[in-house]
Amino acid sequence: MATWSAPGKVFLFGEHAVVYGKPGVAMAIKPRVFVTVRKSRNPTRPKSPYIDECFRMMGVRGSVYVHSQLQSSSGLGSSAAVTVATLSAINDEFNLGHAREYIAETAFAIEKKVQKGRASPTDTYVCANGGMVLITGNSKRRLPPENLQVVVGNTLVSHSTAKMVEQVGNLRRKHPEVANPILDAIGALTLAALHNIGNPKELGQYMDMNHALLEALGVGHPASSKLVLAARASGAYGAKITGAGGGGCIIALCPRRAKSRVAGAIEACEGRAIITTIDTDGARKEKHD
């Protein structure tokens, strides 16, 4: 029996703009998905096309138990985390000897297949490797980890990433003269933020700008606006949508002392708050009996 886990992720900067080759920064966060795999003649496992595909790709049969700290369809990369943790546990239980890069690439291929062509290479890369990652086009580079204090606010409004990406694509086709400068501005502020990565106060201001630009792209939602405003009013350095928007989650960058106040303000607005920080482990072995 092998148990592996993989973390969730947030976009600090640049979601949607990365789809058009602009830079973005994503970060693995502490909440995880835990997956146990056991060799078995009569396998039992949760109904999940991601898990089915993991076993098909690895060419083995086994039972699976999943425990998740990440809500699905919230923009925290839970399907990538399930897929990476399941592949890692299969790899271990059946002694297949695949490297982490292979697990990340296979997880991306599985996400693409299950999601019918649209998947985020960022999600599978960040949750396999952990830490902070700069994404530019097809290239991904790990950045030195920063101990940023973050509160995630889940609106509990579930969204479809594919739909939101399509919506931005439609806006870009209809009004390229409006959408392209917004995407350029997101790219520019991501680079400016990178130069200030050790200064949370400055980063907070860039997050506020990024949020306004995401709303201008049409991926805002009344529930995320409410949580962003509540987080800022209760002492966050800055707050923004994280992920595809249209509901899903927000992140607030906070002074350490303001974290529980910000979390309380999010909960008072009917959101679910997670107080967290960077995860630097990525996919991790929990135990093997």
Ligand code: MEV
């Ligand atoms: C979704 O978490 C982030 C998007 O930029 C899509 C992607 O990067 O694949 C909206």
